[in-house]
Amino acid sequence: MDSALEDECQAINAIYTESTLLVLSRDPTICSLELPGEVNISLRLEFSNDYPDAPPSILGTQSVGENAAKGEGTHVVDIAREVLAEVYQPGSPCIFDLVEEVSQRLQQYSNLSSESQKHQEQQDAQRRGQQSSALNDDDDETSMPDHQPQSLDLLPDNEPPWLLSSVFTEKKSVFIARAAAVTSPAEAKSFLAHLLATDKKVAKATHNITAWRIHGPNETAFQDCDDDGETAAGGRLLHLMQLMDIWDVMVVVTRWYGGVQLGPDRFRLINTAARDAFVKGGYVKDASKPEASGKKKGKK
Template sequence: MSEDLLNEIEAINSIYDSSTLTSAHEIPDEIYILALPNHATSLRIQFPAAYPDVPPIILGAQSSGENAKKGDAGKLVDFVRDIVGRTWKVGEVCLFDVIEEVEEGFGAGEEEDDGGDEEGEEFADYVEGTAVERKRDTSNGDIDIEPPNWTLSSVTTELKSTFIARCISVSSPALAAQYIQHLLASDKKVRSATHNITAWRIKTPEGITYQDCDDDGESAAGGRVLHLMQLMDLWNVMVVVTRWYGGQKLGARRFAVINAVARDAFVKGGFVVEKGDGKEGKKGKK
């Protein structure tokens, strides 16, 4: 098994469920079962020894759910084969793109005609709805904290990928971890996102400093956001940048968008003072 495939399996099982891509324990041993997120049908996939220099082989359906319509499994297999044919490139792993395209596209035609305006309205409603949900959410399971009062950035869409950032004052690494836990537990839309990139910087009254970040599968993104915070000299604040992947790769452009929405959240949250000469200065927020 190639290192690329090992890394891909690890990434997919960390982004989605830990059992999303598992070995079929068969001979040949490169056959895997892909349990597609939010779909009852699972697929059998063979990864040749030369993968990703050669494409994976979609062998067929492993199983389908009790409520699946007749022929759905076959349609899904054909749909995934078509995605592999379009997205695979020599030397590049492709299964993440396959999963995201299935999430975005399979069955969409039966439910939507256009959806372009509806998507924008959906995220506008989402931004408004978060404030309402915060008021309703006075407790959440075992997470014993007040509902965090996040400041949200504007929503940005690039090639069907949607980005939004939220920031909040934070005084300790433990509190930062609780805020993230609360966010994921209380917001289904955030929980189902492709990536939730986090970064925080904390300075105690005694001068002890903490800083950390998490890419959540978006390689190097957390470090870039943390570097942005360092350049802006921001302290006692954390940010979560959420991305819903839209099926088209952005390349390095995604890092610019991620940093842009993060900065927008910092400005909207009052952590940054805009100066007349266009430069920025830090602003403490309690």
Template sequence: MNDELNDEIAALNAIYDAECLVPFSACDREEEEEAAVYTLQPPSSVVYPPLRLRISIPPDYPATKPTILDHGSTGAALAREVLDSVFRPGEVCLYDLVEGLREVLGGEPEPEPEPEPAPERAPTLPPRSPSPPAAQIEDLSLSAASTDESADPWTVAPAITEKKSVFVARAIGVSSAAEAHELIARLVSGDKKIQRATHNISAFRIVREKGVVVQDNDDDGETAAGSRLAHLLQAMDVKDACVVVSRWYGGIKLGPDRFRLINTAARAALVLGGFVKEEEKPAKGKGKKRKK
């Protein structure tokens, strides 16, 4: 075992779990002249559903990429995609592999809080209108979903409401990082409802000649949401597009499920905008892609 691999194993097991990366079996130790086989099993708080992978690490790692030995499972296929995207010859990559899986799958959902027992006798109150926050969120959901597309260059996906939180995604074509940043700033500054959003998560991806990729993301305070959104654009092979997902918090914590909802909303906007080739339907295209 070389020093770089030894240090990376120690770091992984210190950061995540003592059993995050361990030798697959004693016999593998005897074959280190060729390749060593390890078991990678991040804790469920990091990757969920739980994932257990066998990884063959060559003796000249990190010059050569490790190999995922498992076949026939969705988790193994996903791990290969993440490994391909994070590996750079000469740089250790197992930590990036775990973090990439965390971005895609998320951790184990937080348990729902126990409902508080109702009082034995509640006073009878006259009917009253909903409280301002609830009314405001409902208004945001309806108005955002019915945006006038003729006056809005963004493709707006239908609002998603989950436990009083509202998610609305918008997508638009871009040709440069400067244009993407300008469009995002103009979108937020020009709409009071969007300004009142708890978070406006954004990401863009531009593919230039010779496959050069220009990309960036902003989680706007929703930690890790921006990088997850950027990973979605990469996984869907989105080109020359920017997506913004606005979330209005409804007072009930969603846990890791909020990341799924953010990506679901973003995916809908990208499909409606025609930025996903495999899902384009020219005969029934209801979305519109901004002309450049």
């Protein structure tokens, strides 16, 4: 094992606990990484002989505790891989930044999930009521869509300037995202109302998950999200916008369920579609600018 990795193991274990970063085997060098605050889950990492000139690989979970929720290990691995791609710089040790950023994002996600859970029962009850009404209608083709706005006064005068993502398909489920610049929560709501009122296919989709972040007057800010029956998906979309520092934009991710449950993969696909719409809409900051390139050091 390279001396640089040995030094990093000693430093990481001194900062956290003696079992945070442990060498499991050599040639290749395999280590376990225990995440602070996630004591039930540890990651399995592989280091090449060229580390830190070459990045480590996150192979998966090393261990998942009995009390961990189903799919939680996969979720942590996905976040860790995303973070590693952001924080790694050739020639620089990256495990400390990896541990800190992953821990921070897991805490943020936990907070967002708690907030979104408060609204979930009301959303589910409303959705069940809409579906019950639809079942009583004799002509499904001419019935009002589940997401039909109550008042046409909500609709904007012109077509919203949607930028569409590519279409993503997984096990017959189909995902597509729309993003548009908005200046107020009222405008965001009117754009969504217009979409649901004018696109019957979108209105009858299984889920239309939304999120927006908007700068208001006098240094105020507005942000909100809606799961539309896909538990915690809206909070994840909003979290993605926070991580990408996207403002004055709304996003709608539409999912048509294909009959096969995707588990946690559905969240990855939802965020992938949203990120693609942000990029295609030009809402992502230029990574070459100092404020973007310094992201990994500037924790807020």
